[in-house]
Amino acid sequence: MLDGMLVLVGGVLLLAVVLFLLWKQAQMRSELAALRASEALFRRLTEDVSDVIWRADPNLFITYINPTDEKLRGFRADEVIGHHVFEMFTDEGIATVTNIIKQRQEKEADGTITGPVTFEIQHRCKDGRLLWAEVLSKPERDARGRITGYHGISRETTERKRLQDQIQKLAFYDPLTGLPNRRLLEDRLGQSLASSKRTGIFGALLFLDLDNFKPLNDLHGHEAGDHLLIEVARRLKAGVREVDTVARFGGDEFVVIIRELDRDLAVSHEQVATIAEKIRALLAEPYCLSVNHGGSAGQAIEHRCSASIGIRVFIGNGIDPDEILKQADLAMYQAKDAGRNTLCFFSPPDETA
Structure with a gap:
């Protein structure tokens, strides 16, 4: 009787174990199927996206x-x-x-x-x-x-x-010459003043106006004038260092910021005078411009053009950037009055300014 009971209990336990294993196996198959479905969904989600x-x-x-x-x-x-x-x-x-x-x-x-x-x-x-x-x-x-x-x-x-770069270029660069425009020039001038104040080293601003620009436009049209402005921009960039800034101020006016001259005012004057003279000579060389007349392309004309240059040596002592531009502009007009194709310094009352 007892043996029969033991056999019966053993059978029940064995059946329970088998049923548990079968349930566990079914659960594992279900979990594996769910995992495979999840992996398939992950692949679809990740393989079909554009990121x-x-x-x-x-x-x-x-x-x-x-x-x-x-x-x-x-x-x-x-x-x-x-x-x-x-x-x-x-x-x-x-x-x-x-x-x-x-x-x-x-x-x-x-x-x-x-x-x-x-x-x-x-x-x-x-x-x-x-x-x-x-x-x-x-x-x-x-x-x-x-x-x-x-x-x-x-x-x-x-x-x-x-598109971001294009927008920035339109906002800060002249579309004809590719030079910084007036807006970016003002920012660069502010940086130069801050650097000058920090280091105690003089900088300078050159204000240039072309002396013989309007007759070219009147005789050969605005296309010729545009070609001249592009060539002037190229020569200006060739005449200064990478750390300096060449900008188109407007029309036929250009501005050059010369950074890091010297701690001595007299030495800085000599250095910027040498740079300005180099620029004046570069701009005075003959220009060979290609223009169209009456639909015929590629007619070459030679044009001679010079520049009047006003110079303002500065150090960052709190002076307003607009005031520096005005003073350099005034010196430029003094250069024009002196006969053009020359350079003139603006001398503030306080020569350490």
Whole structure:
């Protein structure tokens, strides 16, 4: 009787174990099916979007990237996964990301938990092209808050960047000569004054007006005048350093800002006089201009043009930028009154100004 009971209990237990295993197996199959469905949904969501979705380990080696990257940059996923993210970027982009990492590390060292960051950098393409992309990067953390990796989205912004640059160029640069316009000139002059005040080194502003411009327009039309202004701009840029600024003030007037002359006023006067004389000589050389007359293209004309140059040496002692421009303009008119094709200094009452 007892043996029968034991056999019966054993059978029930065995049946229960079998039923549990069958239930567990069904549950695992259901979970696996759900996982596969989730993975399929993830692939559909990530592979059909126009943005690049990526994931990287804590050392910034790519562990996942969706096919959009191949459409944009030309690299297959197996050419990217396992490689460092820096291989995607230009040197400037690497510097940007390095700086972001440094800032994050400094904050994390102070106990600050940092979140997502967004930045815009250039990416390298397989065919050698460069494209701009806005990157959203978010850190992944373990239970203790330590960063275990990163994931994010990269969205191409090349066209947006081009339009932004075009808008900025229209706002700050002369469309004919490509030189800074009056608005940007005023900003550059303000920077020069601030730098001069900080360093105690003199700078100078040259105000130039072309002496023989109107007769060219009257005789050969505005096209000839435009060609002359473009050539004048080229010669002006060739006559100064990269740190200096050449701007078109308006019409046939140009302004040159010479930075970092000398701490001594007399020496600074000598230096800027040498630069101004070089510019005067460059602008006085004959111009060969190509103009159209009556539909016939490419007629070459020779034109001689000089410039009257007013010079204002300055140091950042609180003087208003507009006042410097007015004083240089006044010196330019004094140069015209002196016979043109010459230069004239404005001398303020206080020669240290």
